Amino acid sequence: MNRDRYVLLDRDGVINEDSDQFIKSPDEWRPIRGSLEAIALLNANGFKVIVITNQSGIARGLFDLGMLDRIHQKMQHRVAENGGAIEAIYFCPHGPESDCDCRKPKPGLLRAFAAEYQTELRDVVVIGDSQRDIQAAEAVGARPILVKTGKGEKTLKQNSDLKIPVFDNLYDAANALVAGQ
Numbered sequence: 001m002n003r004d005r006y007v008l009l010d011r012d013g014v015i016n017e018d019s020d021q022f023i024k025s026p027d028e029w030r031p032i033r034g035s036l037e038a039i040a041l042l043n044a045n046g047f048k049v050i051v052i053t054n055q056s057g058i059a060r061g062l063f064d065l066g067m068l069d070r071i072h073q074k075m076q077h078r079v080a081e082n083g084g085a086i087e088a089i090y091f092c093p094h095g096p097e098s099d100c101d102c103r104k105p106k107p108g109l110l111r112a113f114a115a116e117y118q119t120e121l122r123d124v125v126v127i128g129d130s131q132r133d134i135q136a137a138e139a140v141g142a143r144p145i146l147v148k149t150g151k152g153e154k155t156l157k158q159n160s161d162l163k164i165p166v167f168d169n170l171y172d173a174a175n176a177l178v179a180g181q
Contacts (some may be wrong), residue, residue: 006049006123007047007049007126008051009039009049009052009126009170010054010126011075011122012150014147014150015031015035015039017030023071024062024063025063025071032169034169034170035171036170038174039085039174041077041174041175042084042178044083045178048087049087051091051106052091052136053090053091053109054092054103055097059098060092068091072089096136103133104128105131105133106139107139121142122141124143125143125149125177127144128145129146129147134164145164145167145173146165148168
């Protein structure tokens, strides 16, 4: 098994600002304050960062795979400008009504990552802002963390009895991970 350390991040609401109208172009992709630096901090302390994201805007016809690729190129470029790197991006292009296994809260994307990287998911931290991120992590025995950015505050209000770590943002979560090495 692979001994590298990984942190899996949701994209919208964790790395970049979320939108109920979806992030449909590179111009609409805006990083959350401190998130790019958080990825660089994780990398500098031996963590490889993987993005795991639902992108139902594709199924809804709001953007295509080429546009998603351009959005992700901008994200990776901005992360690199801040001294970090995203190892890989896994995304589900299906809508909420789909019966796929890759749309969170189902754990298909996490399992695909684990198979490709030959790693145990129980050793992996998953940082998200929604209940579906937590559920996907718990379904495979990974370690979920909730951030209050994006849908995080709403998720916390709906689940006040959560027994997982909660942080204000990705930067604070990254600092805690680094401190707890």
